[in-house]
Amino acid sequence: MEILWILVKIIIVFAVVMLHVMYATYFERKVIGHMQVRMGPMRVGPHGILQPIADGLKLFFKEDIIPTVADKKVFYAAPLICLISALSAIAVLPFFEGFAIANINIGILYIFAMSSLASYGVVLAGWSSNSKYSFLGGLRSSAQVISYEIAMGLSLVGVMMMAGSLNLTDIVHAQMNSPFKVYLIPQIIGFFVFVVAMFAETNRTPFDLPEAESELVAGYCTEYSGMRFALFFMAEYIGMIVMSCLAVTCFLGGWSGPFEVPGIPFFWFLLKVYFFIFLYYWVRATLPRYRYDQLMALGWKVLIPLALFNIVLTGTIKSIFG
Amino acid sequence: MKIQYDTKKSLVERIFLLEIVKGLGLTLRRLFSKSVTIQYPKERKELFPGFRGKHALIRDPKTGTARCVACMRCASVCPARCISIRFTTDEKTGGRKLESYEIDALRCIFCGYCEEVCPVNAVVLTEDYEYSDYEREPFHFDMEALLNNWDKFVEKNKIDPERYLNPFLRPRGLALGELPAGKRMDVPEEWTLEGQVVWKDGKAVSAREAAAE
């Protein structure tokens, strides 16, 4: 019975996430469009509301081109690795009180593990395409994701120390009982490091180097087309959603809000996640792109020391007051 | 002039990423401003007279056919050599009779020289720019097609073919004496040499008015 309930939950969450992915693309194009004093998609349906469906159909029916010199097996596997690991990370996210597919004790570590695995998909895609641009994209991705993983992990250590748990539900509970109700204020440094690392981890502007279209054409997915390309795309958006959820859970108090909204227990959670997704788009519309070496310098020389400082600070305060 | 710039930032600016926040503020403001694009097939941009678009031969309302007298000026001035004209010469009078007039629109570079040199205002580039096709054939305009283009243009834009005015048929700002007889048309005062505009006190006025004041 319990397995059935879990299956139902999985299906519900999967459907909701996929719908969000679809409309995240639409929302992105609209938001960036309006920020750039244009309209965004306007053709399919009123105000282009059916655009994601049209895109999906188009990508689905496109010819699947595989370069003759590509390493076929890896080439097939790479987008799946990306998508599956991105999807798996959703399993431990608590959407509202008592609703998480798997409420495991090492939720944060699990998410880290999954997001590192997703980067393997990118690296393998770059390698197996046997294209020079893809290869450079894969190289960049491996360097970038691995170094930003550290900063991200360290930035969450403060949260773990304050909550005393790696379980995401427990972290939310701990936040609700804390004096500020959210960890944003005591962990502001950690939050800053986390947000920057979050952008880098999901390969979004200003850290979208693995697919920097002006230098590497499309980076690791240069040789991909049709559905396989769409899988990468979905993985990227799911990654964004997961990272936003993680940020909301760890710093903004998860599903808790200033008042209860009757009947919609996930109202505040969704609202906060939407804000983060909007932030992604907003930053993309505003900032230029870093260069590879500058990105690494930022990660290793600024973010990791900051995160370490944050750990020391949190520890000191905790040992004095707590 | 040496450029002065100061890219140094104060500590506050550095810590709080002020310049990035300002940029974010700008994009957020623009999110709520009106967009400048137009939705093309629904809305169309209004073109200015003299837009160099689809070719046409003006159908003379009196004769019902083209005004062209086969003087060959357009064909010889055309930099792309896309106009070809055939004519027969009357042995007795020496007058020419137009046999065919063809424009290869795919060769044309839309410089407008042909309409400018035409002494009788026969050929014109209309303000129609929507004539794409899947084949090459429809872009090879023969005389019939060119006259048809004109008819369609007249019908679509509801213009009076007698009064049709194009700045290339009668270039703005030229003295009357410089124009051949066929080009001495009635034009807005702004187009004549005497009535040309100058800037005075924050608005454009005709030179004659400006001199009078």
Add this chain to the structure above:
Amino acid sequence: MEPLEIAQKIRERFPDQVIQVEEHRGQVGVIVKKDRIVEMLRWLHDDPALQLNHLADLCGVDYLAKKDVRFEVVYNLYSIPLRHRIRIRAEVPEDDCRIDSVTSIWMGANWHERECYDLLGITFDGHPDLRRILLPEGWEGHPLRKDYPLDGGGKRWSGYEEVVEKSKRLRQHDFYGMYQDPTKKAGLEDARE
């Protein structure tokens, strides 16, 4: 300095090199022999009274049947600090169609000389990388020569033939029978046969 004064200075310095001085619309061209061209240009570049440091333009001209010496290489020099200009025109005969390269004086002369070689067939001795630049490798002839016909003389570039061959090969992949051969319509040879 007035251009004619510069021309006079050149004549004084290289009396046996200067053939003629021409003036047109206030611009002075000094026609010189090609033998000591690098020396002369280096002197013009370095002399403190002249300082012609900006090589504005370098091009070749083909005077087929107009002059005794067929080619000329034209150096348009300008002095940015002193604001004067002079034109040096070095005569290059057809039977000895080569001249010394000035890339050692101006780095920017590199591509100018390659273009001149490409389009007019004048060889520049001492040029680091004298290849065709605007036309593809393997092009026959030099198009800006006056005896090169405007339509290319009916000859086809070998690379073009290769492209045609390749496209013929690729057209054999007929996807779902949907492919319509555009060459059929245009009256070209049927590619699939």
Add this chain to the structure above:
Amino acid sequence: MPENKSESKQTTVQHMAYEPYTVAMGPQHPATHGVLKLDLELDGETILECKPTVGFLHRGVEKLAENISYAQCLPLTDRLDYIAAMANNVAYSVAVETLLGIEVPLRAKYIRTMVMEMARLTGHLLWLATHALDIGAMTVFLYCFRERENLLDMFEEICGARLTTSYTCIGGVRQDVTGHFLESLHAFTDEFPSRIAEYETLIDKNRIWLQRTQGVGVVSAEDAVSLGLTGPTLRGSGVDYDVRKHMPYDAYPYVEFEVPIGSKGDVYDRYRCRMEEMHQSNSIIRQCIEALPPGPIRAEDAPDLVMPYGPQKVVEADATFSSGIIKLVEDRKRFIKGDVYVAAEVPKGELGFYFVSDGRGVPYRMHIRSPSYIHIGALPFLCKGQMVADVIAIIGSVDVVLGECDR
């Protein structure tokens, strides 16, 4: 990279040996501004060598020009730097007028100066748009296009085309300006400084932008002159050379403007130079509107579009008319033998025309000194030792157009 299997087994040891990684960037690439091909030799992401290949857009303009009359060459110049065609038109007309000794009426001079500065704005706006897009700031791209669109609309109003303008003629301009044009242009100049401020809000002080541009693609003043760089690319290195000041043409002697000069010669300095130039252009346009005198717009002794010819020349109506025209214009007394080199300052730099006339109505030889060609020739020098991402920034900062480079 996965190699051929049998090969990779045998030659694992040799593959360990160092060899540079070569990347062919272009001719189809989002950031090479056209059909430019760069063969990059990389060590990691550092450029060991950069070899540009051009010529993909070679149309033989110079050969063509030898077979058509001076007036017919004018539309060809639209297709050189198609981003600022108006500036090429003016540059070409000035060159031909110098060759023929035609004095242009004052009104035409002012109009030309005005449209040339408008073309400079369109060119610089497109440069800023693509440069920023290359570095990743995509919003600047669309903001720049918003203003560029306004300018193109005004071009359309006075000459009937937005890009391939063919607006000038030898001895003046083809069309007079209208009152509506002047008013909208004046309103535009009022608005434009605030628009520049808008672009600067997004990038000027942005730390990412500064990191990407400062100290990248540095070229010293001596090297820049030796490489033959011109325009803002040269001035960014601190060399005061602007054709508008050094060899004034049209109405430039009558308007006041300053030439912005950088100091370090990096990408950021070139960027600043062009931004300042936009302010200067805006001011020049304003001065031209306000000082626009009445009078004729074409010189009286300007040659007609069509040279006079007799009927016997046109026997075969279908034939090409090259021989006909050449013969006809031989009769004209105006064309005299001689050669001139005349340059004008277009957005990219110094656009020079070298004409050799043998007394006929067609150029005997026309050589176009196109700034983009020289600038691309300088790319190997600028790119050496930089990173892949910097190559994009450098290409953007030297501002090249391949239509002009390949001609």
